[in-house]
Amino acid sequence: MNKVILMGRFTKDPEVRYSQGSEPLAVARYTLAVNRRFKRKGEPDADFINCVAFARAGEFAERHFKKGQMVSVVGRLQVRSWDDNEGKKHWSTDVIIEEQYFAESKGSGTKESQSKDNQQQETPDGFYPIDGTIEDDDLPF
Template identity: 55%
Template sequence: MNKVILMGRLTRDPDVRYSQGNNGEQMAIARYTLAVDRRFNRNGDQSADFINCVAFGKTAEFAEKYFHQGIKIAITGRIQTGSYTNKDGNKVYTTDVVIEEQEFAESKAASQSSGYQPAGRPEPGNASTDGFMNIPDGIEDDLPFK
């Protein structure tokens, strides 16, 4: 069984690109890196692993729309390895987590109280006082779940 469950923070905004799918439609591909804290360490220092993740289709579009640097998310997926030859002729081996599910792991209020504030992103003005965001009308068509 190849199953991965991770929780961590995005190290940067997702890199989203579009390519032609088999049916001729454009398909989104999102790549991002999760900083996942290590549970145990030797010297008491905080340490993390940086895990490369890739999402396809509606999952990638969701990441593009709602994820940004510093946000804490939980993901499930599978490990995929590969290799390619770089421009210098050296073989490079890759390991990615292919995302099957992704979700927020903390509220917007919690991420702001932890000291993280994304630069250049205006406040949407639709957060309620209880820390939850009010969902705008008509967004149901854009959500990857129902």
């Protein structure tokens, strides 16, 4: 079985290109920074994982995903190898995306959107922003 499940943040906006042919196919490439659960002294805190989304998944990534946003993806590993002009062998490992999901509420990943939320008294959906913690005494039940 070849199945990968990741949750991480975009390191930059997805790069989308379209294949040439009678029916162009979207190919979105992006890198997710996935935090490590445990870290050892001197090791990086995150792994940077290359992902590729095709067709509708690629178009969705182009329209809705931005740098810094947290997403959850499901896919499969694909390992490629090739020889360059000098005969040196290169390897690439990508996650081919099968499913992708938003992993946080809209705008919660940026400081700019958080400061806008705190300035508003009431949001359009009728909820008030919470500026601190909720004590048990404050709950109506």
